[in-house]
Amino acid sequence: MDVSPERIRRIVALAARAPSGENCQPFRFHWDGAWLTVSHDAARSRHVLNFENRASYLTLGCYLESIVIAAASEGLDARIELELADTAARVAFVARAQGPCGDASLLLDRCTDRRRYRGGPIDAPLLREIEDDLRAFPNVTIRLVAPNDELVDYVAHMERLQWCTEPIHRGHTRYFRLSNRAASRTRDGMSRASLNVGPATAALLALARRDFRVQRTLNQFGFLRIFAKRVRAWVRSAAALGCVTVDTTDPAGHVSAGRATLRTWVTLNRDGYAVQPLSICSYMVFNRDVGRYPGELPAAFREGGAWGADVLQRNYDLPPSEHVAWFFRTGRAPLRPMAGRTLRLPLERVLTEVAPLDEPEVAHAV
Numbered sequence: 391m392d393v394s395p396e397r398i399r400r401i402v403a404l405a406a407r408a409p410s411g412e413n414c415q416p417f418r419f420h421w422d423g424a425w426l427t428v429s430h431d432a433a434r435s436r437h438v439l440n441f442e443n444r445a446s447y448l449t450l451g452c453y454l455e456s457i458v459i460a461a462a463s464e465g466l467d468a469r470i471e472l473e474l475a476d477t478a479a480r481v482a483f484v485a486r487a488q489g490p491c492g493d494a495s496l497l498l499d500r501c502t503d504r505r506r507y508r509g510g511p512i513d514a515p516l517l518r519e520i521e522d523d524l525r526a527f528p529n530v531t532i533r534l535v536a537p538n539d540e541l542v543d544y545v546a547h548m549e550r551l552q553w554c555t556e557p558i559h560r561g562h563t564r565y566f567r568l569s570n571r572a573a574s575r576t577r578d579g580m581s582r583a584s585l586n587v588g589p590a591t592a593a594l595l596a597l598a599r600r601d602f603r604v605q606r607t608l609n610q611f612g613f614l615r616i617f618a619k620r621v622r623a624w625v626r627s628a629a630a631l632g633c634v635t636v637d638t639t640d641p642a643g644h645v646s647a648g649r650a651t652l653r654t655w656v657t658l659n660r661d662g663y664a665v666q667p668l669s670i671c672s673y674m675v676f677n678r679d680v681g682r683y684p685g686e687l688p689a690a691f692r693e694g695g696a697w698g699a700d701v702l703q704r705n706y707d708l709p710p711s712e713h714v715a716w717f718f719r720t721g722r723a724p725l726r727p728m729a730g731r732t733l734r735l736p737l738e739r740v741l742t743e744v745a746p747l748d749e750p751e752v753a754h755a756v
Contacts, residue, residue, distance in 0.1 A: 393483050395743060397464050402741045404460040404497045406734050408452040408652065411437060411445050411669065412565035413732045416583040417453050423742040427452055430477035439562035439673055441684045443477050449640045450477060450717060451648020453623035456497055457481055457658070458649075465496035474641045496656040501731045503664035505585040506722030506753065510629020511536075516661050523626050523653045529637045530650040533706045534720075541631055544701045546621045547717075548615055548670045548694050556602045557686040558670075563599035568592040577733040583730045629663070629721035633702055634672070635712035639680050647715035655718075664723035675699045679713045 398421045410416055416435035420427045428450065435446050461468040466483040473479055513533060524530060535541070552558045565579035569592075573581040582592045594613075598605035605613075625631070632652050634644035655665050677683045678695035702714055711744055 391466075391482075391484050393466065395421070397466070398743065399737060399741065401457060401460040401466075401735055402426070404701070405453055406737070407497050407500065408449065408456045408499070409502060409655075409667070410449045410452070411435065412439065412562060413579050413584075413743075414565055415735055415740070416449065417740075419741045420458060421741065423744055424747075426479065426481040426483075426484065427458070428457075428479045428578055432477075438557040438684045438686050439561060439670060441495075441673070441677065442682070443641070443672065444644055444676065445669065446477050447644035448651070449480060451645040451650075452643065452652040453648075453650040454479055454481070455649035459492055459497060459653075460494045461491045462486065463490055465490040470509075472642060472645060474645075476593075477641075478636050479645075480532070492661075499653075500656050500659050502584065502666055503723060504584070504624070504666055505664070505724050506624055506627040507629065507664050507719070509627065509721055510723060512629055512658075512663065516657070520654050522658060523657065525648055526613060526653075527646045527650040527698075527732055529643060530646050530715075531635045532650065533633045533635075535705055536630055536631070537625050537628055538705070540624055542625045543703055544698055545625050545668055545671055546618045548674065548698065549621045549668070550618045550672060551690055551694060553605060553614060553617065554603050554740055555688060556754050558597075558685075559602055559605055563595065563652040566595060566599055568596050570704050576648040577735050581732060583705060610741075624666070625719055627721060628719040630719070631668075632716075632718045632719075632720060633706045633714060634706075634710060634716035637708075637711050637713070639676075639713055643713070651716050651718070660718050662723055663720045665718055665720050668717045668719060671698060672714045675702060675714045706753060733737055 402419045413430035414434045416431045418429050418431055420429065420576070430446055430450070433445070435449070437445070440446055458468045459616055468484050469482045471480045474722050517534070524532060549561065551560065558735070565587070567573040567576060567579040567581045569582070573579065587595065594608060598608060634647050636647050658665055674691055675698040679690070679697050683692055683695070702708060707713070727737065
């Protein structure tokens with residue numbers, strides 16, 4: 391089918407809003423007139439937690455589902471071919487018999503919200519809608535459970551460990567953009583507003599980013615205690631903690647999990663629920679399932695993976711055939727507007743095509 395460059399640009403501008411670890415934006419697009427290729431930039435996604443590209447496969451799923459949603463609003467169906475050996479995919483488009491459908495503006499509204507939430511519960515009609523959406527991903531299951539002491543303890547422990555381990559700390563802080571100037575210059579990473587930290591904390595994080603010895607000193611003088619207390623408050627404020635599982639350990643399962651999670655995420659945001667991924671809580675459990683961990687991680691992470699497997703199995707009644715791919719919290723969003731939406735790279739940085747590129751205004755939405 392002949393799809394105009396303008397339609398492709400609109401689709402890519404929306405798809406590029408998909409979530410990625412630290413907002414590193416590790417995928418690029420190329421339109422050759424017949425196929426939209428989604429390719430992986432391994433340098434941007436380099437992180438000890440992106441072991442064997444598992445985080446990138448989840449992110450690829452989010453990008454692909456964003457393409458599906460954006461294309462439907464243009465009256466197109468997206469036909470996806472995975473190229474998992476390269477952490478990539480190709481997408482072709484055909485006209486939808488029913489014409490345009492859906493609301494692609496949901497992709498612009500989606501964001502990670504690290505503030506305290508306003509609880510819940512999640513009503514039955516919304517749960518039914520999420521369940522209906524998941525029928526498109528038969529190997530993926532999403533379960534929602536209200537926070538309890540055991541889950542809160544597990545999340546706080548794993549989140550706290552990240553500040554004690556230099557390789558993870560280095561991966562996270564690489565994409566800290568702790569001033570408006572830095573965020574505007576790079577148009578990637580996590581701004582101070584998106585991290586939900588004040589100026590004083592941002593100044594300390596900037597020092598620790600340059601030298602991990604500063605972080606060690608902060609840890610000794612109460613940083614970990616304060617941070618763990620904050621995490622506990624975040625988690626307890628949620629209506630539910632979501633556990634996303636797949637019935638395979640193959641990369642294709644992670645792609646499907648990413649697609650299902652993105653679909654659920656925009657649906658929750660549409661109905662006034664905030665979302666924050668708690669990725670390390672799922673990564674370590676999956677590592678435990680497959681019996682492989684990044685060599686740079688200390689034994690505490692292996693122990694955390696084993697503990698987490700027991701905690702999640704018990705709280706979500708997981709059968710042995712299901713493997714945890716993603717974990718998140720959700721709850722009623724605070725009433726004030728979310729000022730922490732992260733910026734995206736300009737369209738000419740992420741899309742190449744056979745025709746000259748004129749960037750539409752939507753590419754700069756934040």
